[in-house]
Amino acid sequence: MARLELEHTLNERNSHRGSGNIPIEDGIAITKYQNREGWAAIPFIIGSMVGLTLSISSWASNLIVFLKKEFNVKSIDATQINNVVLGFNTLLPVAGAIVADVFSCYFVISFFAFLSLLGMILFNLITTIHCLRPSPCELMGSISSCPSPSRLQLAILYITLGLASLGVGGTRFTIATMGAAQFDKPKNQRAFLSLYYLFFYVANGTSLTAMIYIEDNVGWNLAFRICLVSNVIALVLFLSGKRFYRRKPKVERNPFLSIVHVVLAAVKKRNMSGTFGNRDYYYGSVETTNILGDGPSKSLRWLNRAALKVDGDHEQQSSRSNARSWKLCTVEEVEDLKTLLKIIPFWSSTILVSVTISMFNNLVILQALTMDRHIGSHFQVSAGSLVVFNLISVAFSVLIFDFFIIPIWKKLYPHRALTLIPRIGIGHVINILGLVAAALIERRRLHVVRTHQLSSISIVPMSALWLLVPLGVLGIGEALHLIGNIMLFYQEFPKSIKNSSGAMAALILGIGYYLTIAITDLVHKTTRWLPDNINDGRLDNVYWMLAVIGAVNFGYYLICAYKYRYVEKSNDNPNDI
Template sequence: MAGTNEQQQFHGELSLAESQTKEDIDPKRGGWITFPFITVGVMGLTLASSGWMSNLIVYLIQEFKVKSVDAAQISNIVNGCNSLFPIAGAVVADSLFGCFSVITFSSIVSLLGIILLTLTATLHSLRPSDGETASRLQLGVLYSALMLASIGVGGTRFTMATMGADQFIKGKDQGVFFNWYFFTFYVANVISFTAIVYVQDNFGWILGFGLCMGTNAIGLAIYLVGGRYYRCVKPKGSPFISLARVLVATIRKWNLVLVSSQTQSTQYSYYYVETLDSKLPSSAPSPSFRFLNHAALKTDGDIGPDGSIAKPWRLCTVEQVEDLKSLLRIFPLWSSGIFISVPIGIQMSLTVLQALTMDRHVGPHFQIPAGSFLVFTFISTAIAISVADRFLPSTWSKLIGRSLTPLQGIGLGHVLNIIGMAGSALVESRRLHVVRSHNLEDQTGSTVVPMSALWLAVPLAIVGVGEAFHFPGQVSLYYQEFPVPLRSTATAMVSLLLATGFYMSTTVIDLVQRVTDWLPNNINQGRMDNVFWMVVVIGVGNFGYYLVCAKLYKYQNVDSNCENQEVHD
């Protein structure tokens, strides 16, 4: 979990010193001097991306005349892109250009996308007039702007997390950085969903998007100023090619007799090269996924005169085999996170539609923008991360008698997510009751249901606390458990979960619209509460699947204090 430093330390000496060769480590670079530059960069770029994304549904409805549910669907797709593209950014950073270059290029692309989005709000010819639908040109410009901005997010969001962690050698310092990274990320989201959304609703879209341009430019500039202090890890080629070689070599040597893990065959032996990255105590591969061990068996012609591999698609090192095994071991755990993202995607889009129909006034003169209600999730997450870091480890130890393991922290996030979705269902049931008691089923537009929209904040806050456990916890776990060459990809794996969740949430909403009458364009005539109850059932089933995966999983690199604990406790 992100809140406990003990859980973010690496086992033994597993740290940056093991993930890089000696020539990569410059003692004059890195360390805490880089922290303010990277943190301000994260703040500025997150303010920019959240600023244009947070109120997108309202912008589509008001300025591009998109139907409400369709606007929610578009928002989910864009959210999915914002979460999917970081995987591509991480792969490019790991394989080709390194984190610094990818972040710089992506920040510039993001700025271009926001400039184009601002033009759609500035030029009347780029958006439809009243009573008209958007033309192909107008939609083309809009979608191009959203695509560029999303690509920019892809190259910065989690690549900056890896860039920051690479600046530190000690696992404890890396853990502290992850805490501050997520705290900064959520604080920036709070500001975006309040201040920038308020400006967009009350002072116009031009000024609102202009603020996003400014924060993007400032964040990029500060990040570049710190360039001379950064420790940049050199990419060593695509690690995915190495994983593919293991699969190919396994198939090509499928008929060979495997060597025992205790003894070496006189005919065959395993190819083992001891490096700074090696974590294996011996040259024998582990017994799990035993069929992959074929790839490391040496046969005639596999080794060149200098002792190196002569046929890389026929022979792999034991370390390469173990890297692929580590991914296979953690994949079930990762997959359990998909269905925790689907309810969040559904809740985010439908909450804005609920807020548009409810009383959003706080006092006689102030009205909360509909797009700002998601800020309750970010506020609760930021607070929960801070509180958990201070009090949760000791409290948990006193109550349970053991330290909180990473998997237990993620499990708590699952439970809180289910409770939050049940809360959303109850709030919507109450809203529909008020609608029917006042005969407002046929009322849309400016008609307000006499029920405070602040009721929406309660389930959002519960889900936010859950996020403080499962999302940062998963990033920390994957960073520690993934193979060393895949560190950037590891931090982006949660982003892939979010992307899959948003795309699946779009599919679920579309399916619900097709087979039920729960989500009409006028939600006052529907049964949105049933949608939330449906995702509660999905969440309960997914939590059962997670418990099975967690019980079967054995930590590879997490702190030894956690390693000896039973995962299912």
């Protein structure tokens, strides 16, 4: 409560400095659009996100095919390059968010969207200028001869992938936190995040269907031209909305240095003992003294020493030049670090959920390749396109849950609020049920294989549409737990590092991706569940294993939920879904 009051007070002070009717923020006059909470900026933010997502997902989701067809890269090498790029695409947003917390979201998004544009220009040049890629493979008798790319061609390819990946890192989650920052009320922030991820999944689904179809059946030239136009529109749209965006107050100190500051100050004063009163702590300003005058909280007390004044500290802090002394920090900085430490267990409880989803998404394609994918007598669905149904499920679940179920619940039960922690927990349970469904369907598939005594190259006479059941169920769970976690992180993170809250989801996906590689390799080497031909394996046991992992992780989540206390409480019920 104290932290919420402090942020509100400081916001009021920053927004209304100046004379007359023109608000002043850090010495800069701001427009009436920037001064009010509203949705005027949101079309520019969501529109630019959709354009960038269409551009980014179109090349990233089909990179292996591009490397094999256009650069004659061998399958294993193409997979390794794809793994490196995918790893960068999931971890670079963390760096992008950190930079945005130090500088401003507007600058970071504009700069990295431009880098993404440079990457798309190079992709277009590669597919247009023949000397920038190796010659196509030639069939000499029964042997295919494929020229290897030159060092120059590989260098241009890697520069292209680097620029495009940097574009992902600086925009993907930073845009979301910038959009949420346009609002003061938590209910409006959550409404925006729901709308944002609804359009995000729709854009991803479009890339995985229409754009990949163009790449595979029409040509890379046309596909990359569409991506280039999409990126240009996104960048122009984002820049056009500048007068509507709220300005971020100038950062007086790097928020991440403040975290280090608290730890070092607490360690230096670790030997101090005794009984200390509220006046023994340093608050930094009159506003924080009035609001946090009761002193630091009782939890994680060893950190409180960082704000404890000792002989000489007061004199040092009276001079602005010495105000950044590493011997003393404010109570607010201590409380911000405590908040961050308290949210880490929740963050860690989502990593194994990410592992189960990532492994399933990889294995379900292998299942689909062995099953009947025909719809009718003439149309056959590609194995990779089945995953799109998961994105569709997430998008519809967000739409139904946040825009229909929750409003109806509030009307029927106005005094029984649904909070974010139960929402995330329900998502965990649904995720487990989806894995159980996957295990049962795979058991049925293996039964058909053994009943018909099929060979490794035979198609199992069982419709691949059965796989839509676990894909849909997991999509519902993802709409609840993943987006719920993003909302919780943004809501609970200290204001100084709000942008990094969105990147926590990216870090979860990145760690989950690398753990997926390790677990898959371990299962492959220690069991017979994952042979090269899954018809001879026990993929159902892998799904049961993932369900058990999810159940154990859910128990850990319940412990975290029981111990956790929301940071912000106000009349607006920020913790209410």
